[in-house]
Amino acid sequence: MKKPVIIKLSRVKKYFPLDGVTVKALNDISLEIHQQELISIIGPSGSGKSTLMNLIGCLDKPTKGRLIINNKAAENMNTDELARLRNKDIGFVFQSFNLLPRLTALDNVELPLIYAGVDRKRRKNIAREKLTAVGLTDRLHHFPNQLSGGQQQRVAIARALVNNPKIILADEPTGNLDSKSGDEIVKILQDLHRKGKTIIVVSHDPDFAKISQRIIKLKDGKIIN
Amino acid sequence: MEFSETVRLALGSLKSNKLRSFLTMLGIIIGVASVILLVSIGSGLKQYITQQFEELGSNLIMVMPGKIQFSDEGGREGGPPGVATNKLTLRIANKIQQESEYVKTALPIVTKSLVAKYGNNSHPTGIIASTEQYTVVRSSEVSEGRDITKAEVASAKRVTIIGPTLKEKLFADSNPVGKKISLADQKYTIIGVFKEKGATMGQDMDDMAFISITAASKQFNIEKLNYIYVESTSADDTVKTATEVKKILLKEMDEEDFTIMDSKDLLSSISSILSVLTIALGGIAGISLLVGGIGIMNIMLVSVTERTKEIGLRKAVGARETDISSQFLIEAVVLSLAGGLIGIILGFIGSLILGHFLKTAVTLWSVLLAFGVSAAVGILFGFAPAAKAAKLDPIEALHYE
Ligand SMILES: Nc1ncnc2c1ncn2[C@@H]1O[C@H](COP(=O)(O)OP(=O)(O)OP(=O)(O)O)[C@@H](O)[C@H]1O
Numbered sequence: 001m002k003k004p005v006i007i008k009l010s011r012v013k014k015y016f017p018l019d020g021v022t023v024k025a026l027n028d029i030s031l032e033i034h035q036q037e038l039i040s041i042i043g044p045s046g047s048g049k050s051t052l053m054n055l056i057g058c059l060d061k062p063t064k065g066r067l068i069i070n071n072k073a074a075e076n077m078n079t080d081e082l083a084r085l086r087n088k089d090i091g092f093v094f095q096s097f098n099l100l101p102r103l104t105a106l107d108n109v110e111l112p113l114i115y116a117g118v119d120r121k122r123r124k125n126i127a128r129e130k131l132t133a134v135g136l137t138d139r140l141h142h143f144p145n146q147l148s149g150g151q152q153q154r155v156a157i158a159r160a161l162v163n164n165p166k167i168i169l170a171d172e173p174t175g176n177l178d179s180k181s182g183d184e185i186v187k188i189l190q191d192l193h194r195k196g197k198t199i200i201v202v203s204h205d206p207d208f209a210k211i212s213q214r215i216i217k218l219k220d221g222k223i224i225n
Numbered sequence: 226m227e228f229s230e231t232v233r234l235a236l237g238s239l240k241s242n243k244l245r246s247f248l249t250m251l252g253i254i255i256g257v258a259s260v261i262l263l264v265s266i267g268s269g270l271k272q273y274i275t276q277q278f279e280e281l282g283s284n285l286i287m288v289m290p291g292k293i294q295f296s297d298e299g300g301r302e303g304g305p306p307g308v309a310t311n312k313l314t315l316r317i318a319n320k321i322q323q324e325s326e327y328v329k330t331a332l333p334i335v336t337k338s339l340v341a342k343y344g345n346n347s348h349p350t351g352i353i354a355s356t357e358q359y360t361v362v363r364s365s366e367v368s369e370g371r372d373i374t375k376a377e378v379a380s381a382k383r384v385t386i387i388g389p390t391l392k393e394k395l396f397a398d399s400n401p402v403g404k405k406i407s408l409a410d411q412k413y414t415i416i417g418v419f420k421e422k423g424a425t426m427g428q429d430m431d432d433m434a435f436i437s438i439t440a441a442s443k444q445f446n447i448e449k450l451n452y453i454y455v456e457s458t459s460a461d462d463t464v465k466t467a468t469e470v471k472k473i474l475l476k477e478m479d480e481e482d483f484t485i486m487d488s489k490d491l492l493s494s495i496s497s498i499l500s501v502l503t504i505a506l507g508g509i510a511g512i513s514l515l516v517g518g519i520g521i522m523n524i525m526l527v528s529v530t531e532r533t534k535e536i537g538l539r540k541a542v543g544a545r546e547t548d549i550s551s552q553f554l555i556e557a558v559v560l561s562l563a564g565g566l567i568g569i570i571l572g573f574i575g576s577l578i579l580g581h582f583l584k585t586a587v588t589l590w591s592v593l594l595a596f597g598v599s600a601a602v603g604i605l606f607g608f609a610p611a612a613k614a615a616k617l618d619p620i621e622a623l624h625y626e
């Protein structure tokens with residue numbers, strides 16, 4: 001039996017004006033993603049994968065079309081509502097980790113909790129717990145430049161998890177990592193999927209393809225499968 | 226996000242860049258310190274002069290020889306109150322004393338510079354000659370010996386009361402009462418020593434010898450008075466007194482060859498000039514505060530650009546626009562308030578040090594103003610960078626290198 005739909009895009013278009021011409025980064029995308037699905041998105045460079053992830057992650061708004069995230073119509077939201085959605089419902093993992101260099105691993109993981117209004121003591125506890133879950137108990141007070149790439153990406157995953165979002169988005173999470181560290185990340189995401197998260201990964205890594213339930217192919221801003 | 230959390234965040238990022246934070250504050254520090262310091266000099270000067278005038282007495286009127294005109298432009302016309310046009314005599318002083326009901330005392334004053342000698346010690350000093358009422362009107366107390374009597378004034382007796390500075394120069398620690406000193410070769414017996422008065426308007430009031438006005442005219446052939454102090458019966462009647470004195474003087478002289486100055490008038494015009502001066506000094510220093518504020522804005526704008534990626538990430542994990550803008554605004558306010566506080570402390574210390582050389586007075590209003598202005602500067606100049614940060618597009622910010 002299929003789980004309920006958690007992400008729904010209907011006829012979504014995203015255009016970028018660039019030097020007088022419009023780049024049609026996404027051209028008429030309709031897509032339904034169910035709860036607890038693990039999906040891979042693949043496609044050539046420039047096909048619109050990141051643009052799609054940014055829309056689902058509410059970092060950007062569609063030019064046209066409807067976008068429903070966790071039963072909320074995201075296309076009509078104001079910036080504050082979008083910020084709240086990013087904070088509560090979505091965890092984002094980036095290719096380049098995007099940790100704040102002046103904060104320790106623990107402080108980096110705490111960040112979404114600060115904006116969720118969680119008090120200091122609980123923040124520390126939750127952050128510690130999530131770092132432990134990704135195997136970094138002994139790296140709590142390290143700064144990003146004192147961590148390996150794989151460790152940094154694990155901190156980023158812990159950060160994506162702190163607010164217990166239903167959806168995890170990962171845009172080429174293993175793109176900057178060696179294969180061994182990459183494997184660890186794949187395992188962690190697979191594990192999260194087993195625990196009930198809905199996960200969307202942009203990656204050409206065959207390991208992700210193996211564990212995915214569905215693979216979406218993009219080309220020139222359209223879904224081709 | 227809670228306010229305390231925002232403050233913690235702002236403090237954290239300021240701490241992580243201590244040198245820059247300090248340099249950013251420097252403009253405000255200098256601005257605030259100079260406002261406090263310059264205003265303290267201005268108010269110190271005003272207090273000092275007001276105090277000096279109050280010592281003169283608020284019901285005092287001074288009659289000076291010669292005509293000094295205060296024209297509209299504030300310049301002085303006519304000759305200086307010179308000896309040539311001096312028509313003030315002891316007789317006129319007595320007339321003023323007798324003919325007006327508003328006059329309590331008309332004190333004739335003669336001054337002269339000369340050399341005082343005792344044994345082998347000599348010291349250039351000045352004499353002040355007047356009547357036995359001098360000590361009362363000028364509130365000069367005699368601390369050793371006694372005051373001069375009416376009889377001694379009437380008989381032009383060769384007695385003198387000396388100031389403590391002159392006493393020290395000629396007698397060091399020994400008791401001078403009863404000793405004879407020579408004032409420009411005229412022998413005078415010391416009957417008393419004045420209590421210490423300190424300096425008034427930069428002049429040592431204790432370096433003098435007092436003799437009777439009659440002795441001065443007899444032994445030094447002085448006929449003309451340097452000025453007449455008129456004490457009116459009450460401080461409220463100084464204007465009426467001045468009018469009366471003028472009438473009496475005009476009867477005695479064929480033209481207005483004198484100047485009447487009321488200490489209240491003089492004080493109020495001087496103090497208003499000093500207020501303007503104080504405000505002007507404060508205003509000039511205030512400009513440096515403004516420059517300091519622009520410095521903060523400048524650095525904050527650079528900081529926003531530098532931290533574009535950080536802002537993008539914060540937005541991506543759920544920071545609202547107000548969270549971002551308040552973080553930067555509070556950073557600016559913390560910078561300017563901390564700068565203001567340090568500036569106030571430095572200005573205070575500066576005015577204490579300067580207080581050894583001239584009178585300074587740190588006023589509460591200047592401290593409050595400096596603090597308020599630096600807070601306002603922080604908000605005002607922190608606003609543009611904060612708004613810029615808040616409006617950044619999260620994706621563009623994340624991709625900023
Ligand atoms: N802000 C923008 N302004 C203009 N054009 C843009 C912008 N962002 C994306 N594009 C264009 O949209 C298209 C899709 O870009 P996108 O980043 O989604 O590709 P991608 O599939 O993620 O590629 P890659 O595999 O290289 O990461 C590209 O042609 C890109 O140039």
Ligand SMILES: [Mg+2]
Pocket residue numbers: 049050051
């Ligand atoms: Mg991409």
